[in-house]
Each structure stands twice: as C-alpha cells, then as structure tokens.
Amino acid sequence: MQVLELSSLIVKVAFRNLWLYRLKTVVIASLLGFGSFLSIVGLTLLRDVEATMQESIIGSVAGHLQMYSKKAKDDLAIFGSTFMGRQDIGVLEDISTYRDALLRHPEVQAVIPMGIDMGMLGRGNEMDESLDVLRAALKGGDPVIINERVEQLGFQIEQLGRELAERKKVTQDQVEVVKEEADLAKVKEAAFTESVARGDESALQYLETRIAPLSGEKLPIYLMYLGTDIDLYRQNFPKFRVVAGEVLPPGQRGIMLSNKVREDQLKNTAARLFDKLNKRVVKLKIPIKGDAENLRLVQDLPRQYNQIMAYLDRAEAVELHESLKQLGIPATEGTLIAQLVQQVKDFLKVDDQNFEARYRWFYEQIAPKIKLYEISPGETILLRSYTKSGYIKSLPLKVYGVYSFQGLEDSDIAGVMNIIDLVSLRELYGQMTESSLKELQEMRSQVGIKEIAAENAEDALFGDGAAATVESRVEAPTPAPQATIQVKPVIPDMFDVTEVGKGLALNAAIKLKDDVKLQDLKESLEKDLKSQGLDVKIVDWQQASGFVGQFVVIVRLVLIFALGVIFVVALVIINNSIIVGTLNRIREIGTMRAIGAQKSFVVEMFLAETAITGLIGSCVGTFIALGLLIWLGDYGIPSSHDVVTFLFSGPRLYPKLHPGIILLSPLFVTGVATLASVYAARHAAHVTPAEAMQEKE
Amino acid sequence: MSLAVRIENVSKVYPLGKTSVQALKNIELAIQEGEFTTIAGPSGCGKSTLLNLIGCMDTPTTGEVYVEGQPISQLKDKELTRLRLEKLGFIFQSFNLIPVLTVYQNIEFPLLIHGGFTKKERAARIDALMEEVGLQPQAQQKSNELSGGQRQRVAIARALVTQPRIVLADEPTANLDSATGERIIDLMKTINRTHKTTFIFSTHDPQVMKQASRVVRLKDGAVLEA
Ligand SMILES: Nc1ncnc2c1ncn2[C@@H]1O[C@H](COP(=O)(O)OP(=O)(O)OP(=O)(O)O)[C@@H](O)[C@H]1O
Numbered sequence A: 001m002q003v004l005e006l007s008s009l010i011v012k013v014a015f016r017n018l019w020l021y022r023l024k025t026v027v028i029a030s031l032l033g034f035g036s037f038l039s040i041v042g043l044t045l046l047r048d049v050e051a052t053m054q055e056s057i058i059g060s061v062a063g064h065l066q067m068y069s070k071k072a073k074d075d076l077a078i079f080g081s082t083f084m085g086r087q088d089i090g091v092l093e094d095i096s097t098y099r100d101a102l103l104r105h106p107e108v109q110a111v112i113p114m115g116i117d118m119g120m121l122g123r124g125n126e127m128d129e130s131l132d133v134l135r136a137a138l139k140g141g142d143p144v145i146i147n148e149r150v151e152q153l154g155f156q157i158e159q160l161g162r163e164l165a166e167r168k169k170v171t172q173d174q175v176e177v178v179k180e181e182a183d184l185a186k187v188k189e190a191a192f193t194e195s196v197a198r199g200d201e202s203a204l205q206y207l208e209t210r211i212a213p214l215s216g217e218k219l220p221i222y223l224m225y226l227g228t229d230i231d232l233y234r235q236n237f238p239k240f241r242v243v244a245g246e247v248l249p250p251g252q253r254g255i256m257l258s259n260k261v262r263e264d265q266l267k268n269t270a271a272r273l274f275d276k277l278n279k280r281v282v283k284l285k286i287p288i289k290g291d292a293e294n295l296r297l298v299q300d301l302p303r304q305y306n307q308i309m310a311y312l313d314r315a316e317a318v319e320l321h322e323s324l325k326q327l328g329i330p331a332t333e334g335t336l337i338a339q340l341v342q343q344v345k346d347f348l349k350v351d352d353q354n355f356e357a358r359y360r361w362f363y364e365q366i367a368p369k370i371k372l373y374e375i376s377p378g379e380t381i382l383l384r385s386y387t388k389s390g391y392i393k394s395l396p397l398k399v400y401g402v403y404s405f406q407g408l409e410d411s412d413i414a415g416v417m418n419i420i421d422l423v424s425l426r427e428l429y430g431q432m433t434e435s436s437l438k439e440l441q442e443m444r445s446q447v448g449i450k451e452i453a454a455e456n457a458e459d460a461l462f463g464d465g466a467a468a469t470v471e472s473r474v475e476a477p478t479p480a481p482q483a484t485i486q487v488k489p490v491i492p493d494m495f496d497v498t499e500v501g502k503g504l505a506l507n508a509a510i511k512l513k514d515d516v517k518l519q520d521l522k523e524s525l526e527k528d529l530k531s532q533g534l535d536v537k538i539v540d541w542q543q544a545s546g547f548v549g550q551f552v553v554i555v556r557l558v559l560i561f562a563l564g565v566i567f568v569v570a571l572v573i574i575n576n577s578i579i580v581g582t583l584n585r586i587r588e589i590g591t592m593r594a595i596g597a598q599k600s601f602v603v604e605m606f607l608a609e610t611a612i613t614g615l616i617g618s619c620v621g622t623f624i625a626l627g628l629l630i631w632l633g634d635y636g637i638p639s640s641h642d643v644v645t646f647l648f649s650g651p652r653l654y655p656k657l658h659p660g661i662i663l664l665s666p667l668f669v670t671g672v673a674t675l676a677s678v679y680a681a682r683h684a685a686h687v688t689p690a691e692a693m694q695e696k697e
Numbered sequence B: 001m002s003l004a005v006r007i008e009n010v011s012k013v014y015p016l017g018k019t020s021v022q023a024l025k026n027i028e029l030a031i032q033e034g035e036f037t038t039i040a041g042p043s044g045c046g047k048s049t050l051l052n053l054i055g056c057m058d059t060p061t062t063g064e065v066y067v068e069g070q071p072i073s074q075l076k077d078k079e080l081t082r083l084r085l086e087k088l089g090f091i092f093q094s095f096n097l098i099p100v101l102t103v104y105q106n107i108e109f110p111l112l113i114h115g116g117f118t119k120k121e122r123a124a125r126i127d128a129l130m131e132e133v134g135l136q137p138q139a140q141q142k143s144n145e146l147s148g149g150q151r152q153r154v155a156i157a158r159a160l161v162t163q164p165r166i167v168l169a170d171e172p173t174a175n176l177d178s179a180t181g182e183r184i185i186d187l188m189k190t191i192n193r194t195h196k197t198t199f200i201f202s203t204h205d206p207q208v209m210k211q212a213s214r215v216v217r218l219k220d221g222a223v224l225e226a
C-alpha cells in the first residue's frame, strides 16, 4: 500500500514535470514513439518476410535442409551466389547410402536427390524451323502438307531476298552480299523448288547449310537446370505447378521448362515487348510519354516486324494485310511483302492512345499466326553442357511441360531453374549412367557399320531416319568425319525408374516432418552421417539459398542499426534533458532531500519521468504501427523488385500481427530508455539539500 | 532537561577557488530541548551555515555536532537523510512547497517517504495539523494557489507532521510582510509551547528576535552572545 502511494506520488510529481517541460517531453516521446513504431513495423515485416521467404524457399527447391559434399569448393547457392557461374559443390557418389542413413531418423520425411547445373540451349532460326517442319512433312509423305511447307519456305526465301537487298545498301562487304545473292538466286529457281518438294537430300542440305544461316544465327541461351527425382520432387515441393503441357513422367528423359525462362527468353520478341509494355503502361500505369524505359521499348517494337513476318505463310500474309487495312493501317505500294512489312511496322508503332487496343489486336489477330514461343511442350530441345572433364556433352530432351512456382510466378530468382530428370543430369555432368553406357556401345557398333559401308556414306548417314540427321546438323553444320560419333543412334528416352534412386547426385534436399529445431537437427544429422563415414555439409534452407537467404540477414542488420541510431539519439537527448532539467529543479530536489528523501527517491523520480514519457510515446507509436500494419494487412505491400517478390513469396506481402512484437516493443523501448537515464538521474540526485535553502524564489 | 543540540568547537571552511572561506570559527553552543532559539547576526555571519550543520545537511570541517545526542560528523549521506526525516523538521525562507501537490499532499509527503503509516494515521495527523495552522478549508487546493503566509503555514505543518524533536527555520519570515511574519512566529511559538518542539530559526528582523526565548548572536562566524 505504502509503496503504491509513494509511487503514485512519484508519478504525480513526474507528470507535473513532464507538463512543465512539455516541449522537451514531446520531443523525447516522439523519438521513443518512432523507435517503437520502427521496431514493431520492422520486426513484424522481418518476421513475415522470413516466414514467406521460408515458404518460398522450402516449398520450391531447397527443402528444410540441404546436404552436399564436404569436399565442395564453393558454398551451395541454390538461387545463385553473388557471382554467377557454375559452382563446384562436389558430388554425393551414391545418393542411396545417404538417403538410407538419413531416413533412419524419425524427423526426416524425405531425401530428394538433386543436381543444379547450367547448359546451353542449341537454337535454330525461323528458316531452320521451317526446314525441320518440311523434313517432318516429307517423312509423312502427304503431298498436300508437303506442298504447303514448300510454299511457306518459298515465302521465307522471298523475304530473305528483301532483307538481303536492304543489307546490300548499308553493308561494306559487298563481295559477301553478292555471293549470298547468288546462293539465293539458285534456290529461287523452279527446278530447285521441285527437287525440294521431292525431298532431294542435297537440295535440303543446301538450304540448311547455305541459306538458313543467311537469316542470322540466334545467340545461344544458357539454361540453368535442376536434375531431380521428379516424383519425389513433386511430392515434397508444393509450390510446383504445371502451367502448360504435362508433368515429366517418372522414368522418362525430359525437361520441364520454367515459365519465366520461356516468357523471358523463348517468347517471340515482338510479343515480349508487348508484354513488357502492357505491364508497365496498363498494370503499373506508367505513361509511355516521358518514361525513358517505355520509350526505349516503344522504339524497339517496330524493329521486331520480322519476328512476325518470318512466321507467316502467303495465305496468312494476305489475311493480315487485309485485316490491317481494315484496322486503318493502309498499305502503300510494292509487292505483298513490302506492303505488309510497312503495315506491320506501322502497326507496331504504339503510343499512349493506341497501346491497349494494339496489344489486344496483337494477341487476337497476330499471335495465332506466329510461333509465340520458340519451344513448346511436345518439342525436343538439344541441351549442351560441359562435362566435369571438359568435354561438351549434348543431350536431346523432350519438353514435357512448362511449370512455375505458385506465388512466385513473376520472380526471376525462382524462375531461373528448369527441371530435368536426374539421369540426364548425370549424363550432362559427365557421369556414365547405365543408359549412357548402353548408348556408347550402340554408338560404337554403329560407327563400325559405317566404316564398313564407307563407299556409300551418304546412305549410311541419311538413309535410316531423319531424326539423326536433324541432330547432326544442329550439332555440326558442316558434316565432318567425327560428327558421326555424335550422331545419336536413338538414345533410349526411358530409363529404369530405380536408377534415379541409386547413383550420383550433387546435393540433396532433406524434407522434415516439421521444421522446429532445424539448427539442432542439422548438426546431429551431420554428425550421424560422419560417424558412418559419410562426410557431408548440411545447411539450412536459408544458407542453402545463397544470396537471397542472406538478404534477410542484411535487412535485419540494417533494421537493428537504424533502431540503434534512434536509440542512441533518444538516449543522448534524454540524458541531456535530465541534466539540463536538473538545473531548473535544484530547489525542488534540494527540498525533497532536505525533508528526508533519499537519493534513490530522486533517481526513481527521474526514471519515472522517462518511463512515463517512453510509455506515452511508445504507446502512440505502437498505435500508429498497429494501424499501419492492419491497413497493410488488408491492402498488402506491393513488391517493387524481383528479389522482393521472392522474399514476399508473391507479388504482395500481407503483414500479420504478432502480439509478442506489438507488446514487447514498446516495453523494450521504454525499458531501455529508462535504464539509460539512470546516469543522468544519479547526477540529479547529487543536488545537496543545502542548495535548496540558498535558492531564492 | 536534556540537550537538543550540542555544538563542540565546530569550524566550517568552504573551499572557494584557490582560497577558502571560514564560515564558522570554533563554535561552542548548546540548545536545550523545548527552547525557542533565534540565531541572529549580519548578512554573511554564518547563520545559514550553522543551521545547515544542525540540520544534518552538511558536516563540520572540525569539531562535532550532536543532534539529540547523536554525533553527525562521521555519518554517511543516507544516515544523515534518515536523521533529517525522523528527528528534524524544516521551514524554508521561500516555503519550498511542491507546486503540483495539494496542501494535504504536501503535508503528507514526508510521511509517505517515511513509510509505515496507515492512511488513517496519516489523515489523523494531517487533519490535526491543518486545523492547528488554520488551513483546513484549503486542504485540497494546489499550493501555488495560496498566499505567502498560507504557504508558510503549509510548510510548518509539513515540518511537524513527522513529529520531529527539532524544527529548523532559515529566515522563515524574510519573504513575508511583517504582519504575516509576526503571525507565523506566533504560530511557531504556540506549537513550541504545546508540542514541546525545539525551534531554532535565523532572522534579521529585530521584531522577530524579540519573540525568541533565546538569541544567539553571530559575527564573522563566531558566537558573539549566546
Ligand atoms: N557553499 C558555500 N561555499 C562557499 N562559501 C560559502 C558557502 N555557503 C556560505 N559561504 C560563505 O560562508 C559565509 C557564511 O555564509 P552564510 O550563508 O552562513 O551567512 P548568513 O549569515 O546566512 O548570511 P545571510 O544573512 O545573507 O543569509 C559567507 O561568507 C558565505 O559567502
């Protein structure tokens, strides 16, 4: 009771003084309020980001823990390290040993073997594609289809002629152009067209080796791929979603393309520019006029007319020519191609007024006529990679489908990875798998056959199936003797499902039954494996994810630093104000001391003042923070950047209220401020009672 | 009768820059319990210094001060504070009330610091004292709403509430007009008589000196007449 009454007295006196020096009180309260506000908002967002990031990382690729060889030269960085390139994280010789050892622990739910590597995607241009289609048609033997394809080819050759004529006007190398013109003139002859329609091999090869390169080679694309046990992977990574096509079936060689990679790198350039502009102009509402980035995209768009022209056949060209006229884009004069080129260029000139309409028109009228994506499910790509020993290994992989991670559709970081089967990964990595050994044997026997039948090499090369020749061309444009080695005599595109579970992996994700005690478990698992002679590093998802995982650590440091600065400023001001305030209050302090108040009483009085100021300030700060968080909880914080999207595990972060943070932050701020004013309060308590006597009113 | 205060050969030297000021020189003084003593003398003669020593707010440079038989020169701040709280009451020239508190709360303040009194006990003491000093109607008023005379009455009540043996007052009437000052001295004298409380106060005012039962005259830090 007594203590309470004394305290209420102290509080009363404290309040009086706070009111008396209210400007100072307001300054300190605001500072401490801001500190509480920052602490609540910062810690809440940090915790939410950590949770969403954890969800992103654990649910997409990393799992709870990642295991890789102790002999690794680099740290595992699933989402890339600060410097790009291939990492050397060693190998896990036989994943089954590790898996069996790990699965003995009741906490471990699954061990998913993985390997992340990078390869090059071999690409042809539009002419190459047309020729591929033609070869397929020739193989099919339907004269109507063959005719259509030949017609399409003729149309492309016509366009090529126009491009060449334009190039002739600007290029220095006239000799080269004249040579190319001669080549082109040859294939325009009716006799040549006829032999193409008959499927004459030398004519086709002439087109492939001399004419196709004229329309320009595309730069190779680097693809990151994750080789894994697709079944296990799907069971354990809930963020995986198929966007197009189907899931890579277990026991099949193949690739699932990342939707983001496909959109960003394999989509028709004109369509891609339209998409980018649509995102900026329509979704983000940034007008074209006055925005440098938009203007750059707008300028770039008409230059992509060939991205549309190249895919059209004559019928489609005529149709487009007419519908563009109806749209109000008139043709000038000249050939159909010349007219259409002008119309398409005009169509691609967009501005703030016509953009939305043009965008819609593009997808309604033009997109169905062109090849929107370079690669689509059902097609086969050729993936090339440097094996560990430095050879180039190439592998045809069927594209089964396109996938993305739920909530991370827009994220470059999450979207960089394509998924392939583990057996193919091993081969690209340079491991001899059962199927590659078989393949090697077959290859040897084939080469043997070819050596015997050397006098009829052309038949041996091209007689037994178009598929082989297609590959040989992509692999080596000029048929050189060693190219025969790389001619794949039909690699079996299936493998024994159990093969996946046995051999090499580069790393493995460990999925736990629940994610508590991650750190303890990490160490005990590592120790346990070591006792069985398996020397591995086990890292948590945050470490395994590379620089993204470190991001939160950095944000936390920045936040702590900011809070620290605010605290220091607040504490300096508090201390200063108490010391200065003491001068004004010598008489009061002295009187209290004279009539029997101990020094401790004076100290308590000053601490009470800081505590009350802190409590008031931080309560206000807390309410503001609470309001902001509730508001943000409804509206969400939009992600401004790809890294942020990844951290948010989606385009927006909806903060949650954490009672612990909300209650403890103001108390902590008040507590620290109060403790920090002890020094100044003691200083105040040094006022002697005699000083009260001398002070005149 | 026992001694309320005994001062034995006390000197007080204040350091003042590189030199020093001798405020008191070899003071010998004894004050009986129940005395109504005034300390008089010209400005700077050492009146306040002497009262501070008796009031346990300072310790002598040499010599010894006994308060209620207790030597104080070796006491620590905490013990001196306790002594002030329990044995002494103070009345100041500028009243020194705590402005935010009511009359009642100002008087209650020492009891709360002291501790150990129930609310009832406190109320009984405070009510009685307020009646004695004639402030009952102002009990719930803020002290800064009162006149100088009223404030000094509150101060007297506050000084008495712990029932100290000795009340010290350094020029209690200096900030009051002479009529009010006289009434304050009268009040002190009444209390001195009824409660047998020892009063020691300083003054310049010859009118006030006349009221005292004993006058101790100081000059240049020495006792001229006791
Ligand atoms: N804290 C101190 N430090 C230094 N010198 C002091 C201090 N207190 C008092 N003195 C000096 O000691 C001497 C006695 O001072 P004291 O205040 O006791 O005189 P006083 O009789 O109360 O005077 P007044 O009538 O003006 O109040 C004076 O010369 C004064 O300047």
Ligand SMILES: [Mg+2]
Binding pocket: B047, B048, B049, B170
């Ligand atoms: Mg004086």
